[in-house]
Amino acid sequence: MLTAVLLVSAAMALTTTNGFIFQRKNCPPGWLWSNKSCYFYYSGPRTWARAEEACMHLGGHLASVHSVTEYLRVQGLVAQFSHGFMPLWLGANDAAQEGQWFWSDGTQFHYSNWCPGQHNNHFEDCLQINFGERKCWDDVSCQHSLPFLCQKPSRASLCP
Template identity: 40%
Template sequence: PWSSCRKRLLLCLYLSCFGSIQTSVSCPSGWTLINSRCFLYVPTDMTWANAEKNCLSMGANLASVHNMNEYRRVQNLISAAGHGHLLNSVLQEKTWFWSDGSPMTYTNWCLKQPDNKAGHQNCLQMNYSGKENCWDDVECHIRRPSVCAKKG
């Protein structure tokens, strides 16, 4: 009886100590963990709508970035793949927003951007302008690689 009771006690202690430990955030194979979200570089040139549709098919959205550190890490992901510009957010009624619904609190626009040239530049491309790697507004039918992001 004592042996059985001791085993149950040890099991209870084990469960109370270790059962509540949260598992660390993990990403599917091929995705990169950045700030508790999983990011995937998609090298295929697509329009904004097709890129977002592709991300949605993987349970993600086109990547949003919320601070300079996060943007630099996403840039590193793109650089590691050996590519440059990519499509990201969208403009509606003069308000920029991320497709995942998060607010656009951080921006890295190039000088004199966004300019909405010809009144049709409603999408954003990142890593524009060579070494500056700033943001530029472009027409949404432009085809670029993209980065998807989802919660880890």
């Protein structure tokens, strides 16, 4: 928990140094704003289900990615928090039907960045990112424990 508090404190000091991630009034304290969403990085490893539960408790879901631009933005955020490209959970899984991936926030699963030969393993139903040298996606057992990234709409994106 202390690690998460220290990371939140560091995050609050961020500015637009990388051009897209900074603290903003449209996100709760400790969350970072980027492209109409708020993000919270949690370094404490949890199973995929426990990570999703923690994000829901905070009013969001595990993060979803819908374009290469979003993926690079998410990687940049993770790199700032973890001082590298650490593997972590995002919100996709194919637990309901093998090969049919969906995001836990209910959005469509159209974009992917699978590592060569990945997303082909039975009983490996959850998505980790920053896998291997290419820092691409891999399907792993949902019982594995990893850090994770939560996402929720910013308050500005909720306004009509």
